[in-house]
Amino acid sequence: MPTSARKSAVLYRMVMPEHICPWGLKARWLLWRKGYHIDDHRLRTREETDAFQAKHHVQTTPQTFIDGERIGGYDDLRRFFGLQVAEPGATSYRPVVAVFAVALLLAAAAMWSPDPPSARRLLGWLVSFAMCMLALLKLQDIESFSTMFLNYDLLARRFVPYAYFYPFGELGAGLLMVSGRLPHLAAAVALFIGTVGAVSVFKAVYIDKRKLKCACVGGSSNVPLGFVSLTENLMMVAMALWTMA
Structure with a gap:
């Protein structure tokens, strides 16, 4: 042109x-x-x-x-551009839909799992279920989450759609880990988003000394950015390495 x-x-x-x-x-x-x-x-x-x-x-x-x-x-x-904008105080069924959609996916993933019950499986499910529930909190209002996430995530600042992909990636990796299927795909996704997230949080909090709110439990939270968000990302990295091992 x-x-x-x-x-x-x-x-x-x-x-x-x-x-x-x-x-x-x-x-x-x-x-x-x-x-x-x-x-x-x-x-x-x-x-x-x-x-x-x-x-x-x-x-x-x-x-x-x-x-x-x-x-x-x-x-x-x-x-x-004719795009939808959520007006202040507008009602929405999205949080309820997100809850039941994630619950259905978790139930299906658990039924799909071929592994017998064990202490090892319990620990793996604990982390995997936590990943899915943290993703659920983000998906209830993904616009608010993405805005807060852009305050500190290094990759999202360069490529804005990543802020919208993150909760879906976390949910998908968690569901695959619950089901025990496609472990290498689940591990790769969790390792990637967990590593980027951990580096971003560490830089924002411990190097730049910025005082921000954590988007890890959704965009409307007042949880300070720091230990909780860093733990979430390191948890995904650890689960990914365990899955690959």
Whole structure:
């Protein structure tokens, strides 16, 4: 497509040493997915952000401009493209559907398992069931989870869809471990997401000294990022290595 014919958008988002706006990452990914060339303006200090907000009479970032017209924040951008936006206070059956769907999958996985009951099996099921239940908490509101996850996960910051894949990967690996089927696939998925997660949490908490909320039990939790999330990821790594062994 000729450069002159390409769709273009101007995006202003916060990218500071201590904070990268997750909605800015989502807005950039959405524009890219819709085929837009993005003029990405990074607001690197609080002063730059305040000056931008005062100039354009807005209170939040990110802000997207298309054809010289201000579209607004991430939710406004979704509406511009005709995508669904959850309104504050709107009712939803998604949490209930997620609970029963995961329960059904767990029951099916347990029935599919060829292994006889044993202490070793009990320990394996303990970790596998925990993985599935943690995935369930994320899937009840995956949008909130992904937003919180983008605050610290290193891979999701580079590839936003990974924030949506993570709970499905955790659930799939847990179900396969419960069933005892396709152990190498289950181990590979758990090892990958567990290792990336552990490195991301360790960097955010113990190297960068950032105080964030943990997305490990869903996007609406107030659990501090640190030991709990690190344990979740190390648990997956350990289970993956045990499965491969």
